[in-house]
Amino acid sequence: MADEQPDIFISYSRANSEFVDRLDADLRARGFNVWVDRHRLEGGQLWAQEIDTGIARCDLFLLVLSPTAVESPYVRHEFEEAERLGKRLLPVVFKNCVIPAWLASADGTHRQDFTDTDPNAYLLNLKRLLFAIEDPTLNLSAPTDQLYNQALRLRTTNSESAAIILQHLIDREPAYFGGQPQRDLAALEEQLYTTRAAWLRARAQQARQEGQYGVEAASLGVLIALGNHDSDMYNWAQEYLPIAQQNRTMLGPYGVIQDRIADGDTTTARALLENLWNQAPYFRDPANLAPTLGLTLPPTYDHDKAAAAERKRFEKACALLQGDLSSKWLNDVRANLGQQNYDLDDPAASAAIGQMIKAWRKNRRLLAKSEQPGKDHTYSVEVIVSPEGCIFWFLFGLLALPGVWLLISGQGTRAVVPCALGLILGLVIEVSGFNYIRTAESHVRKRRERLQQKAIDARGSAEQHYERWRQLAERICQQRINAIER
DSSP, X not given: OOSSOOEEEEEOXXXXXXXXXXXXXXXXXXXXXXXXXXXXXXXXXXXXXXHHHHHHHOSEEXXXXXXXXXXXXXXXXXXXXXXXXXXXXXEEESSOOOOOGGGHHHHTSOOEEOOOOOHHHHHHHHHHHHHHHSOTTSOXXXXXXXXXXXXXXXXXXXXXXXXXXXXXXXXXXXXXXXXXXXXXXHHHHHHXXXXXXXXXXXXXXXXXXXXXHHHHHHHHHHHHHXXXXXXXXXXXXXXXXXXXXXXXXXXXXXXXXXXXXXTTOHHHHHHHHHHHHHHOTTOOOTTXXXXXXXXXXXXXXXXXXXXXXXXXXXXXXXXXXXXXXTTOOHHHHHHHHHHTTOOOOOHHHHHHHXXXXXXXXXXXXHHHHHHSOOOSHHHHHHHHTSHHHHHHHHHIIIIIHHHHXXXXXXXXXXXXXXXXXXXXXXXXXXXXXXXXXXXXXXXXXXXXXXXXXXXXXXXXXXXXXXXXXXXXXXXXXXXXXXXXXX
16 A cells, blocks of 8 residues: 555535535545645636646545535536546545436445534544545455554554554454554554644634635634644634634625626625625635725734733733732832733833832821821820810819818808809819810811821822823833734
């Protein structure tokens, strides 16, 4: 058997493009050289010559059968050319159909059935197709020992063929050699995954740039079907597949827009292209129609994704500077900003951060001071001339002073006078005490209000410095977004 995979020409109806794109990606990922005509609508002599050249160079003519395929003049021409050149023929039934007379020679050929649309059925049918595609000189019904030896020989020269043979051997005799072929296949598949996945990713990216969204979607689908051996690769394919699938549905309407331009109806074409972008904003412009219609190409998904990530970093950086920074140090704040790539190398930005920290510290100090009791004479006065203290002075003036007077004078008949004087003195002290209380309380309240206002002013200053920094950072953010390729 040859050490290189055969060249395959796929003949199909464009109505079956989605299936053919998937089949093409699966075969290419396994090392086959596949020729698929994706420009059939162009027609003309050059197209016919290109088709004939592709058929002449192929080793295997793979015919995708469906009701639309057997009615297609293109498929018929390709089949007759392959038959004339004596190419090896392998029919693949995508949808059941009646075989016409011109396909009579292919009717007896062993067919590969892909009519079951279940994903698991597809993978099983693909495995059978790979068996059938292999070099017909290899007898897959040979003894198991012979097949195993052949697979071991091919591991270094044609890993894909070795994997196909090992899979056939396992299907036929799972317990052979204590399951060693299964371990060999697992190791080989792990090795092949890297090559297959890298190729599929590169093909998907190239197809996206060329506007071949069917090819892109098929390549991403095959990449996902390979399994989650590399989480980054797997997640990447899952992320881009819905976009590629959406873009693929717009290929037909995009062709209509091209026809409108060809007919000179640019007004309708412009409205249709704008509508297309409203439905599929990441559909590019493969035929470069936008300049002709006076439209600007919208940004790519990668641009929007990168812009969103940049905006998110900017918002996180802003969040780091919002709130009380009184317990922070400039270097620590800048280190945290650096994690978001917003440790701006700008003296004005650094100065703004420093002023923010200074203002928040002042705010915190003033608030703490406003909550502390006064340390001057007013606090002592508040205690002495409290309501309880005033009552004491009143009783003292009412009772104590007359008693003292009587003891000194020894004249009880005159007690009325000192009692009156004590009462008057107590009332005077009482009134004076209450007035002093109000004065002291007013002083303390005004002092607290002044401190609190200063704290508010300090916070306002911090917010002003933050706004200054945010404007600088937002300008940087926008510059970075504008620098992202659209």
